[in-house]
Amino acid sequence: MTVALRDLRLLPKAHLHLHFTGSMRHSTLVELADRHGVRLPDALREDWPPQLSAADEKGWFRFQRLYDLARSVLRTEDDVRRLVNEAAEDDAAEGSRWLEIQVDPSGYGALFGGITAFTDLVLDAARAAAERTGIGIAVVIAANRTRHPLDARTLARLASQYADRGVVGFGLSNDERRGVTEDFARAFQIASRGGLLAAPHGGELRGPDHIRTCLDSLHAQRLGHGVRVVEDPDLLRRVVEQDVTLEVCPASNVSLGVYQSLSDVPLRALVDAGARIALGADDPLLFGSRLLDQYESARTVHGFSDAEVAALARSSIDGSAAPSDVRKQLHEDIDTWMRSTPTAG
Template identity: 60%
Template sequence: MRDLNLLPKAHLHLHFTGSMRVHTLERMAEAQGIRLPEGLTDNIAIEVPADQRGWFRFQRAYDAARKTVRSEEAMRTIVREAAEDDAAEGSRRLEIQIDPTSYAPFVGGITPALEIVLDEAATASRATGVDVAVIVAASRIRHPLEARTLARLAAKYAGEGAGDVVGFGLSNDERRGVTSEWESAFRIARKAGLRSVPHGGELLGPEHLREVLDFLKPTRLGHGVRAAESPDVLRRVIDEGVAFEVCPASNVSLGVYSEASGVPVRTLMDAGATIALGADDPLLFLSRLTAQYETLREQGFDDAELAALASSSVEASFADGASKRTWKAEIQDWLAADPSNDDDAEAHGA
């Protein structure tokens, strides 16, 4: 079989703190005398039910990890290591998502927090060859007025290349708040040329997705898998040109589906959806980007289908057209390589 780490791909759903390596988290915690919950360091993926109690457990673990990120050096380390990990898995483009509000108190404010991430994204891009861009995300557990502040900040750094802000998102528990109250923040972001990439359609179903489509005008949906429950909603998402960021390991760990075979990737593909596989929070789910492709291979997806998914992820990225064409050609080279010849596969996948 062809090496999936050599398959060129784009990684479009990765959270900043959630991208950390476990040993990096341990090192940061030890340096600050912070005692971590056992569940963050036991090398067992978190598994919770898809209800409020389950989300609370997940969020508590995430917050415990985030508390260790208290310096510019720590923030730079996270970005650099995320790029290195993606490079090792064949990723050509990483669009990492961050709410700078969480780290602002330790580096002088939200503007310095974002600038640190953007600067390191540009540096890491040069060092690894992975185009690292940034998505600024507001949180559903904060007031919508804060989202407007973040949208204005993100707008100042809008672009499409490495070290630029390329999109504006909305994360955290999608059951919190009223979706329409974030409409104005997304309007500010879109006016500046930023794409809309809110979470939706994971913890809640098609009716919630209709609200997300109506008010937030997404270019991509963070997850969106529950659209498969309604042919009408699925067709609307596809007809409006909205891509899906599908994270199989995350869906299972958060109890949305009992096993990976339940994640409706095949249904979405057969309907003609644009799909980008993502790892979401590998720190907690212990499953990175290539593992998402491996999971589908285990379910019977052949290499041509996996290459199509990789090409779909490239198309869904916010990279420039020339880069997309180059990466898609590399994907075809990977598919054309003889899988029985490791040297040939490496040469085509490099």
């Protein structure tokens, strides 16, 4: 018997874990590389998406090298505007109605007149893309944990200056096994005073102890990934009680070798424990999997019903920094989706 299902593309949702360069379309990467004379390895051209792993330092180095190569094709303001616009188009086509894209301006500042000028460019591109596509777009500025914590403080001050102009959060990214997380506490204090949401990466490549550090030292309100909290029931209860949003990115978890298959990702266990989940695509350019694919896997791999995927969408909205009126409208639109007649199956 075929079960009739509602179209997940029409399910309103928020996308809270999408990296700037990692959002680029593969076709755009190839086109810009050819235009600017950037030589791409086979893994980013003919053999895309690349076979990845971050189980050891060598694996992460390869992942980072591919990411840096992809970033190097962004040479002009038009390239940046194109990336943001296409990211918005792709999200809108998959039912995303609110997008928070994460960027580290220090990775682009040298080519675009400094970190302030680049931030201005990204925010202007986001405003234009939001107007064209009809979805809300905000920015999370993220520091790189492989750089000095003083650099993170500079970025936190920068982010705070834009708190009323499109920047909604402050993050900490790159290989969470490197650097000392506690050393970035001061940067997160600065961001918090500026009214920004704390959203560091934690709990993917490292386990519960690092999640606890993110909560204790950085006062995380959202965790980039956070899936390994399931390994510590007491910590999981704390995450649930504190309403910490877990930005779960199943395709990333599998591609980087955290779990062997999508069925191993503990999505069901986290939801059953009451955790607030926001599914994310992380880096579609490198993982070959977008936001809709994460919802599809919840349905097809983990057996989520329409009501349960709708609850995931609600969680993503509740974990976002969207204005209250936007959240209210999106919840009403999810209600409408649930009242619609199932047709796919």
